[in-house]
Amino acid sequence: MAKLEMTVNGRKVSRVVDDRTLLAHFLREDMQLTGTHVGCDTSQCGACVVHVDGKAVKSCTMLAAQASGAQVTTIEGLSSGADLHPVQRAFNEHHGLQCGFCTTGMIMASVDIIARHGGDLDEATVRAELEGNICRCTGYHNIVKAVLAANAEMHGASQAAE
Amino acid sequence: MYETTYHRPASVEEAAALLAANPDAKLLAGGQTLVPTMKQRLAAPSDLVDLRHIAALRGISSEGGRIIIGAATPHAEVAGDATLRAACPGLADLAAHIGDPHVRYMGTLGGSIANNDPAADYPSAMLALGATIHTSKRDIGADDFFTGMFETALDEDEIIIAVSFAPPERAAYAKFPNPASLYAMTGVFVTKGSAGVRVAVTGAGSDGVFRQAEMEAALSADFSPAALDGITVSPEGLLEDLHASAAYRASLIKTMARRAVAAA
Amino acid sequence: MGIQGIGASVARKEDRRFITGAGRYTDDMVVPGMMHAVFVRSPHAHATLGKIDSAEAEDMPGVIAVLTGEQLKADEIGNLICGWAISSKDGAPMNMGEWSPLAVGKVRYVGDAVAVVVAETRAQARDAAEAVMVDYDELPVVVDALEALKEGAPQVHDNAPGNLIFDWEIGEKAATEQALAGAAHVTKMQIRNNRLVPNAMEPRAALAKYDRAEDHFTLWTTSQNPHVARLVLSAFYNVAPENKLRVIAPDVGGGFGSKIYIYPEEIVCLWASKRTGVPVKWVAERTESFLTDAHGRDHLTEVEMGFDANNRIVGLKVDTIANLGAYMSLFSSAVPTYLYATLLSGQYVIPAIHANVRTVYTNTAPVDAYRGAGRPEATYLLERMMETAARELGVSPAELRRMNFIREYPYQTPVIMCYDAGDYEASLDAAMKAADWDGFPARRAEAEARGKLRGIGMSCYIEACGIAPSAAVGALGAGVGLWESAEVRVNAVGTVEVMTGSHSHGQGHETTFAQLVSDRLGLPLDQVNIVHGDTDKVQMGMGTYGSRSGAVGMSAIAKALDKVETKAKKIAAHLLEADEGDIVIEDGHCKVAGTDKQVPWFQVALAAYTAHNLPDGMEPGLKEGAFYDPSNFTFPAGCYICEVEVDPETGKTDVVQFVASDDFGNIINPLIVEGQVHGGLAQGIGQALLEDTAYDASGQLLTASYMDYAMPRAADLPSFNVGTTVTPCPSNPLGIKGCGEAGAIGSPPALINAVTDAIGVRDLTMPASPRRVWEALQAKA
Ligand SMILES: Cc1cc2nc3c(=O)[nH]c(=O)nc-3n(C[C@H](O)[C@H](O)[C@H](O)COP(=O)(O)OP(=O)(O)OC[C@H]3O[C@@H](n4cnc5c(N)ncnc54)[C@H](O)[C@@H]3O)c2cc1C
Numbered sequence A: 001m002a003k004l005e006m007t008v009n010g011r012k013v014s015r016v017v018d019d020r021t022l023l024a025h026f027l028r029e030d031m032q033l034t035g036t037h038v039g040c041d042t043s044q045c046g047a048c049v050v051h052v053d054g055k056a057v058k059s060c061t062m063l064a065a066q067a068s069g070a071q072v073t074t075i076e077g078l079s080s081g082a083d084l085h086p087v088q089r090a091f092n093e094h095h096g097l098q099c100g101f102c103t104t105g106m107i108m109a110s111v112d113i114i115a116r117h118g119g120d121l122d123e124a125t126v127r128a129e130l131e132g133n134i135c136r137c138t139g140y141h142n143i144v145k146a147v148l149a150a151n152a153e154m155h156g157a158s159q160a161a162e
Numbered sequence B: 001m002y003e004t005t006y007h008r009p010a011s012v013e014e015a016a017a018l019l020a021a022n023p024d025a026k027l028l029a030g031g032q033t034l035v036p037t038m039k040q041r042l043a044a045p046s047d048l049v050d051l052r053h054i055a056a057l058r059g060i061s062s063e064g065g066r067i068i069i070g071a072a073t074p075h076a077e078v079a080g081d082a083t084l085r086a087a088c089p090g091l092a093d094l095a096a097h098i099g100d101p102h103v104r105y106m107g108t109l110g111g112s113i114a115n116n117d118p119a120a121d122y123p124s125a126m127l128a129l130g131a132t133i134h135t136s137k138r139d140i141g142a143d144d145f146f147t148g149m150f151e152t153a154l155d156e157d158e159i160i161i162a163v164s165f166a167p168p169e170r171a172a173y174a175k176f177p178n179p180a181s182l183y184a185m186t187g188v189f190v191t192k193g194s195a196g197v198r199v200a201v202t203g204a205g206s207d208g209v210f211r212q213a214e215m216e217a218a219l220s221a222d223f224s225p226a227a228l229d230g231i232t233v234s235p236e237g238l239l240e241d242l243h244a245s246a247a248y249r250a251s252l253i254k255t256m257a258r259r260a261v262a263a264a
Numbered sequence C: 001m002g003i004q005g006i007g008a009s010v011a012r013k014e015d016r017r018f019i020t021g022a023g024r025y026t027d028d029m030v031v032p033g034m035m036h037a038v039f040v041r042s043p044h045a046h047a048t049l050g051k052i053d054s055a056e057a058e059d060m061p062g063v064i065a066v067l068t069g070e071q072l073k074a075d076e077i078g079n080l081i082c083g084w085a086i087s088s089k090d091g092a093p094m095n096m097g098e099w100s101p102l103a104v105g106k107v108r109y110v111g112d113a114v115a116v117v118v119a120e121t122r123a124q125a126r127d128a129a130e131a132v133m134v135d136y137d138e139l140p141v142v143v144d145a146l147e148a149l150k151e152g153a154p155q156v157h158d159n160a161p162g163n164l165i166f167d168w169e170i171g172e173k174a175a176t177e178q179a180l181a182g183a184a185h186v187t188k189m190q191i192r193n194n195r196l197v198p199n200a201m202e203p204r205a206a207l208a209k210y211d212r213a214e215d216h217f218t219l220w221t222t223s224q225n226p227h228v229a230r231l232v233l234s235a236f237y238n239v240a241p242e243n244k245l246r247v248i249a250p251d252v253g254g255g256f257g258s259k260i261y262i263y264p265e266e267i268v269c270l271w272a273s274k275r276t277g278v279p280v281k282w283v284a285e286r287t288e289s290f291l292t293d294a295h296g297r298d299h300l301t302e303v304e305m306g307f308d309a310n311n312r313i314v315g316l317k318v319d320t321i322a323n324l325g326a327y328m329s330l331f332s333s334a335v336p337t338y339l340y341a342t343l344l345s346g347q348y349v350i351p352a353i354h355a356n357v358r359t360v361y362t363n364t365a366p367v368d369a370y371r372g373a374g375r376p377e378a379t380y381l382l383e384r385m386m387e388t389a390a391r392e393l394g395v396s397p398a399e400l401r402r403m404n405f406i407r408e409y410p411y412q413t414p415v416i417m418c419y420d421a422g423d424y425e426a427s428l429d430a431a432m433k434a435a436d437w438d439g440f441p442a443r444r445a446e447a448e449a450r451g452k453l454r455g456i457g458m459s460c461y462i463e464a465c466g467i468a469p470s471a472a473v474g475a476l477g478a479g480v481g482l483w484e485s486a487e488v489r490v491n492a493v494g495t496v497e498v499m500t501g502s503h504s505h506g507q508g509h510e511t512t513f514a515q516l517v518s519d520r521l522g523l524p525l526d527q528v529n530i531v532h533g534d535t536d537k538v539q540m541g542m543g544t545y546g547s548r549s550g551a552v553g554m555s556a557i558a559k560a561l562d563k564v565e566t567k568a569k570k571i572a573a574h575l576l577e578a579d580e581g582d583i584v585i586e587d588g589h590c591k592v593a594g595t596d597k598q599v600p601w602f603q604v605a606l607a608a609y610t611a612h613n614l615p616d617g618m619e620p621g622l623k624e625g626a627f628y629d630p631s632n633f634t635f636p637a638g639c640y641i642c643e644v645e646v647d648p649e650t651g652k653t654d655v656v657q658f659v660a661s662d663d664f665g666n667i668i669n670p671l672i673v674e675g676q677v678h679g680g681l682a683q684g685i686g687q688a689l690l691e692d693t694a695y696d697a698s699g700q701l702l703t704a705s706y707m708d709y710a711m712p713r714a715a716d717l718p719s720f721n722v723g724t725t726v727t728p729c730p731s732n733p734l735g736i737k738g739c740g741e742a743g744a745i746g747s748p749p750a751l752i753n754a755v756t757d758a759i760g761v762r763d764l765t766m767p768a769s770p771r772r773v774w775e776a777l778q779a780k781a
């Protein structure tokens, strides 16, 4: 058994889990943070993306034990209270989700993309950067729009992408 | 995933001791290959020895005219490192196109070359750069390191510490991704440096990464895409699968080589 | 229209829970004492099942039961059925083989469930599943439908000789042959429609809980139609009578058809829960989804189309073989027949049509409806033919289509369907304009200068949606009626709850259905709640598929609203001492038209419930239900134009422009409709460019993960240029046609027509993968 000490969504947690527990399962089953989804078994769909020490990683491809000592942020911790994160808001406004299953991973990935590119984003970059996130519902069109719009808002660019 | 026991050593020595004490242990770097394999129950290490917290294994530096990259340096760091980008942009670009952003945050150079997946990107770069692989036991030249599909010269209990190479004059990588997995269906890394021209091909060989001697000769005489026009790549010994026949891969090798030379 | 009413691009109400991670999918459900099921699946495509030795597995940590097909049969659980009876042309009923939820005697495809392990954790169940020892005696395998029909092919089911399920026909054979014989030109093609794996991102899942004290079951499951699930589980699978079974489909992560059907796993979880006395949860791993979700398409067709000297179509002859896999899934028989061949007239006047369809068993996963279901296969056939014929005849593909368009309605086709309204030329013109059709030669030349082969292709599709008039489908063999239900419940303070039999798994019903109510009653959206997906809360309904929720589901709500309004007007008239006929409902008030007399909506509702002052003899309350049975199918249609660039050196195709011009009739929420089109286009482009399902000769699925099955990703697709033209649908009160499937139906032929145009070949099998395109170019050179 592995003893974990980590900060999840700003809260310190300490648990003992089976060494083979994946971070995704730890979050879903031990922490009841079911916003992190599992959509595949080959580490390709990105439904499980969370931030570990500020970086977007696939929580299905990391043992919970590997994340011990880290700061973990899940979709549930992205915004606080009634406020939504600008990326969450943009997904709503631009209809960037349908069934919602890929959405939490998409949003976590998008926050990371925007942070990394510091305002300097275009459609082609967003599409390339979404390589690790599969959506079956939206055809990506409105996801791309939402990411560009959130980027414009967060970096004060004058116009949202059309 | 089968039962396993997780360890987090703080030094290479401690990691080596853990490997020695547990014959069915495996090193865990980024886990971007090993964890999926374990999830599919295709690997069942009794113990996992995590290398991500050993500072000595991480980072990129330039020493004595050579670039040194720590084995546990993630792809994202390789892609974004200023020293490397100045010395060998082709390698940084290669790293920037491995998998997806999430994979690049976790996956490491050491893990990639230790695994030597026939469709992985890094092995072609190591071979074309004539890199040296520094391990816990010895130094191994890239030409001797990659010994076949998923096979390397590493002993069971040997740990890659770093790789190093002399920056080439020119280098570039051209990759044609598999439409499903996005791994290399064929990738060609070309370099021109003090050791001459080297052309390494990944994704195509049924024995894993290999050097293309005929192209090296042609490019040594004339380092231009046109120099490759007269060459016919034989499909013999190339991989055949759902996504590409050997003949198609042979054609891709030539196309990717030409594009790499043009970009170098 | 109000700003939140019909026609407004309202952002979705339901999004909040999804974007904050508060959506509740089946795998998110936890009940006390819950244990986990893992299935033991056949690694062989065809084998006689021998002894199952579970002794070792039963002794493993956490394991409480290992159950097999023999035990299931002993408990009299029924076989899975196909709910649509289709007869062969000689009148013989279809040859439906037995499908036991856990295999008995034989396994017939890789992934066939053989046993189930129930344990405390998922990992323990999986460990134990590996320890179940099963004896298999391997049998010869057939995976290809054409091979399966050949003499001496391995037999999948004893009662389907030659693996033939039925040999069915539609249309006039003699007339069609005669028309073709007299044609000035005949275009002939062999066309394959590739097998697809639906891949809803949420894998299938089930959580079954048996309550011994009440002798009652609750099932949470990933279903597009929980009521139909309950009906079938009760009536055919003998799990429990309907009043003892509650089926809940909570948030569902996409369906695309694959979550219509009842699968073995739900049945087994329910049964196992009763046998073990604990709640049992099963969640598919993606590999299991690939192996066992009902696949889509898989047709092989020989087709001939004849033209007269003026290029008018004179006849169409179609001979299709449809691979239905190892078992007949719930609607599998209807897909390659009534959902396919009835659309073979497309948008064209075709005086004579004949289609013959043979459905075949093979040792592969069952095949059933996948987004579009039959209609993509029909459209692909016709639109590849029209394009190829235009090239052979040396005329513009747009003009060949235009001159053959149907222009008068109602139009009775030779294949059952009677189109009620449309304007195909309007879609064609709009698409050509949006695509800058005339500017294509210049773009092609510019691409050529960059070493790229640029091509353009179009497709004019029609589909039949809003399935469907119950009496009509009943006459054609359907086991159920295809109406929809609604109940509109006005609360005492005037807020509204709508119980709908439709189910939303991404379509946004919580918003669009509320918009309808908002529009009619003049209430803000947040005062309207849509309730769906729970058989205990909602009256019997038929669920969501076939783009029917708008046209049928909302029509039911509209009908219930009519009744609510009638009663509310009576109450208001009484309160205002006015004539009932003068009352109008707007802006949250009941008003006397032409005066300033009005009473707020909530007071009317309150009056209905206090019942202190109601018209004589009126019952208290304000709640009405309705069942709506459509009078016809609806016929969305449109024109798609695709432009591609092919890299001749690698064979890689880039979609550089995609224009969609659709006629969906009236539109409730343009934002959501566009989203539906985008998603459909991605799936259609995925089929044409990337997705392929391959079995090897031994029946192993070679594309059983995202490592080998190419899913469309963001970088594979362009931003889409979508627009609509409108001819309202005359067959339902809202004038809606449905938009859920069009994108997937119309796009594959447009893309393949573009690629074949780019590379200058006639035939190209989907998907146009780099390898196929490169090989086609090599063969041409
Ligand atoms: C979705 C996805 C897409 C991917 N796409 C690509 C791609 O396009 N191109 C590509 O090249 N790769 C790709 N990969 C693989 C990725 O690059 C991996 O990160 C890499 O192959 C392995 O590195 P790792 O650090 O994750 O190693 P791990 O998975 O941790 O380990 C891999 C193997 O190497 C051994 N090992 C690790 N470190 C050392 C060391 N220092 N010394 C000795 N042995 C060691 C381990 O014991 C194990 O056997 C992809 C992976 C995923 C999940």
Ligand code: FES
Pocket: A037, A038, A039, A040, A041, A042, A043, A044, A045, A046, A047, A048, A049, A058, A059, A060, A061
């Ligand atoms: S669940 Fe993590 S990548 Fe699919």
Ligand code: FES
Pocket: A096, A097, A098, A099, A100, A101, A102, A103, A134, A135, A136, A137, A138, C201, C253, C254, C506
């Ligand atoms: S919204 Fe359903 S998978 Fe993306």
